[in-house]
Amino acid sequence: MEKIVEQGLLYDFYGELLTEHQKNIYEAAVYDDMSLTEIADEHGISKQGVHDLIKRCTKTLQSYEDKLHMIxxxxxxxxxxxxxxxxxxxxxxxxxxxxxxxxxxxxxxxxxxxx
Structure with a gap:
């Protein structure tokens, strides 16, 4: 649960810095609680692609926090x-x-x- 809260905070503060595609997938995973398979099917990409994108977005958002300390x-x-x-x-x-x-x-x- 703590990871989801952290991801939500990161997205709330820095989400606008992601591309539309990244935002759509990240929101589906974090806010809509969709499975990787559901997101992959909806966006026409592989399950692994969804996993990698979410991981990459989280890392990017965390790097913004590491530099800006807004949260x-x-x-x-x-x-x-x-x-x-x-x-x-x-x-x-x-x-x-x-x-x-x-x-x-x-x-x-x-x-x-x-x-």
Whole structure:
């Protein structure tokens, strides 16, 4: 399951950099959960060709992530936003100075990820 989630994230962030043919086959495998045989029959290519294309696309998408780190940055910002959300829930139970300090630290991390 984790592999499918990873492939989905890679595609969400970098899928537009693939060709239409690559996108169609990758989407069929990752999002539509079609078998290699079904995809091969639908696109008129061999099962091995489908397997190789999916593997090559995943490698290409991963290389974009290795260079650009968009998913890593997204996850870090998401984590910081979740911390802010939790902090707002307990804001009444902590001191104003502690709230201010925590908010400033989290917002600094977010800004750092965005620059």
């Amino acid at each position: 890593r940055r997204f996850e870090a910002i998401k984590c910081s936003a979740e911390e802010l959300s939790k902090l707002s829930e307990i804001a009444d139970s902590i001191s104003k100075d502690e709230l201010k300090k925590s908010t400033k630290e989290i917002s600094s991390r977010i800004i750092e990820e965005l620059t």
